[in-house]
Amino acid sequence: MSGGLPAQTGRIGLAVSASNPKIVMAVVQSFEGGSGTLSDLRSKSGGVFRSEDSGEHWTRMSAMDPRPFYFSQIRVDPANDQRVYLLQFALLVSDDGGKNFREDLSEKVHPDCHALAIQPGTVPAPKPPKPEDKNKPPKPPVCQRLLLGTDGGLYQSFAGGKNWDHLNKIPAGEFYRITLDDSKPYFRIAGGLQDNENWVGPSGVQSKELIRNSDWTALAGGDGFYVLFDPTDHDTFYAESQQGEVHRINLRNGELRRLRPEPTEGAPRYRFHWNSPMLMSRHKPGIIYLGGNCVFKLTDRMEKYSVISPDLTHNDPAKTNATGSGAENYGVVFSLAESPKRAGLLWAGTDDGRLWITENDGGKWTELTNNLPEPARGQWVVRIEASNADPNTAYVATNAYRTGDDRPMLLRTSDLGKTWQPVVGDLPANASLEVVREDPVNPKLLYAGTHFGLFASFDQGSHWVRIGDVPPVRVDDIQIQPRTADLAIATHGRSIAVLDDSTPFREFTPEIAAKPAHLFSGRSVTGAYLQPGFVDANGKGVYRGKNPDEGALFTVWxxxxTGDEIKIAITKSTGQPVANLKAPGTPGFTRLNWDLRPTKDVSIEYGGDDPKRLLPAGDYNAELTFGPNKVKQSFHVDLAEGITPR
Known part of the structure; x- marks a missing residue:
């Protein structure tokens, strides 16, 4: 079935005509005659081919074959075999069976088109011809409804590829990394998206409009990755794009400075990964560490840099000279970590399997690779987590799924890398790891982000359980906000999610697990009124991320x-009842929320105070009743300045 196809073929995309199954379209990669540049749309011998006898014979219709490694997608209109779509940086369309392509269907569409669905049966009914057109042939049928998937999300057209509507109403972002600040009342989240720049936005808003796309601000970049908050300037950020393209951006004045370290003329080039690790020093805020083939130390708001390590990779020329977009770069530091407990103690891991440590801020590096046990030794070091409790302790996550080994690999050292113990426990056998995070308060509590969701261990890695309502999606990053204990995750396909107040996980011990029921301590809360906004009158077509629940959050184990109901009675410190909450006695963790207002059973509906007004600031008690079991916790309530309580 290769009659007419070129030799030395590579990737091939196929499409069969629904209106005439004997017609097959192919976009064929061929190395015959050589290759062009990454941006060259035409192939020397490959291109678009057409068969009208079910693939027995082929005719080259066009040389078009844009970046076959990344695209190679072709479609035929179900109602018209002459209407052919070719997916590439833009969406190309042909109305003559693939001979000629035009570019007029990509207005206001994000580049890099990867998926196209055409709905059959959406050809409009023919209109009676105008008198002046009675001798013209009728227009060929064209299906009108198209769904286009690009690096910028999903688009929809009801006009055969014109007038695209961006369906940005689903949380489908692909975040590589995130960072949290300590803004109040809601901390901010900054991070980088696959081919969609770097962004910063609030974890909540004081409005019933909830978190909208417009609440987020772009911080420039191509693909986005690590973003750091300036420690002294609320409006300054340090962000990066692919291949170590770091920049500083100020949102007040719009200034953007591109500040990637560059070697002097004639010196060997620096190598940077697509996703280069970048971190702000906890001991000297303002100092930034950046990973390339060596480790860089950036100072003076990134304006200056010094190289503080040799090349930490194997620097195998057979693997470090690949051409392409930069995603092919290899032989680089992929993971960096600084000890929160000891200044100058840095860990570095590479994509070619080397692990290093320095105890004097790069003055001397010691290789630890050979200390790693199999199967982790020599594998891609995807994340290093330096312990918050002990400077001698760290965790290293590696993976090898690129070579067909999907096993999770997670190790722990308590002697600065001299010896290692596996802590993969009972994580699913095919759940490759991307990130591990130690709780900053309870060192026995670990979190792991895998290719199939989020897991937690309450015993330092012996046993793991899936947590939250996170779908089986790749979790690329995990961060814990120190003040609120909120747990934030970055996923590759379901955007960002936040689990409010992870304190109950910190407090969950075998002793508590053995109890019939338990009420965990609650954090102090500040009451305020949310602005009404226009949420009840502007339709359902606006995407809204969820706000944190108002008021106090209670967690019950x-x-x-047993058939018993969870009951929580809330009283003032004087003993006055103010609210009663109930929930089904479902095994596991259950959360209940109190909005700082009296419940109806302790208030008067007619003649009483306004039920929407908040209760006064002060100390409160919450008592759990579950069958014969009772547990009491105290918590404090503040009110935003200027509020007059009940």
Whole structure:
């Protein structure tokens, strides 16, 4: 079935005509005659081919074959075999069976088109011809409804590829990394998206409009990755794009400075990964560490740099000279970590399997690679987590799924890397790891981001459980906000999610797990009124991320089902009842929220105070009743300045 196809073929995309199954379209990569540049749309011998006898014979219709490694997608209109779509940086369309392509269907569409669905049966009914057109042939049928998937999300057209509507109403972002600041009342989240720049936005807003796309601000870049908050300037950020393209951006004045370290003329080039690790020093805020083939130390708001390591990779020329977009770069530091407990103690891991440590801020590096046990030794070091409790302790996550080994690999050292113990426990056998995070308060509590969701261990890695309502999606980053204990994750396909107040996980011990029921301590809260906005009148077509629940959050542990109901009675410190909450006694963790207002059973509906007004600031008690079991916790309530309480 290769009659008419070129030799030395590579990737091939196929499409069969629904209106005439004997017609097959192919976009064929061929190395015959050589290759062009990455941006060259035409192939020397490959291109678009057409068969009208079910693939027995082929005719080259066009030389078009844009970046076959990344695209190689072709479609035929179900109602018209002459209407052919070719997906590439833009969407190309042909109305003569693939001979000629035009570019007029990509207005206001994000580049890099990867998926196209055409709905059959959407050809409009023919209109009676105008008198002046009665001798012209009728227009060929064209299906009108198209769905286009690009690096910028999903688009929809009801006009055969014109007038695209961006369906930005689903949380489908692909975040590589995130960072949290300490803004109040809601901390900010900054991070980088696959081919969609770097962004910063709030974890909540004081409005019933909830978190909208417009609440987020772009911080420039191509693909986005690490973003750091300036420690002294609320409006200054340090962000990066692919291949170590770091920049400083100021949102007040719009200034953007591109500040990637560059060697002097004639010196060997620096190598940077697509996603280069970048971190702000905890001991000297303002100092930034950046990973390339060596480790860089950036100072003076990134304006200056010094190289503080040799090349830490194997620097195999057979693997470090690949051409392409930069995503092919290899032989680089992929993971960097600084000890929160000891200044100058840095860890570095490379994509070609080397692991290093320095105890004097790069003055001397010691290789630890040979200390790693199999199967982790020599594998891609995807994340290093330096312990918050002990400077001698660290975790290293590696993976090898690129070579067909999907096993999770996670190790722990308590002697600065001299010896290592596996802590993969009972993580699913095919759940490759991307990130590990130690809780900053309880060192026995670990979190792991895998290719199939988020897991937690309450015993330092012996046993793991899936947590939250996170779908089986790749979790690329995990961060814990120090003040609120909120747990934020970055996913590759479901954007960002936040689990409010992870304190109950910190407090969850075997002793508590053995109890019939338990009420965990609650954090102090500040009451305020949310602005009404226009949420009840501007339709359902606006995407809204969820706000944190208003008021106090209570978490209850139930060991097993007994038929009893969870009941929480809330009183002032004087003992005055103010609210009663109930929930089914479902085994596991259950959360209940109190909005700082009296519940109806302790207030008067007619003649009483306004039920929407908040209760006064002060100390409160919450008492859990579950069957015969009772547990009491105290918590404090503040009110935003200027609020007059009940």
């Amino acid at each position: 139930v060991k097993e089902f």
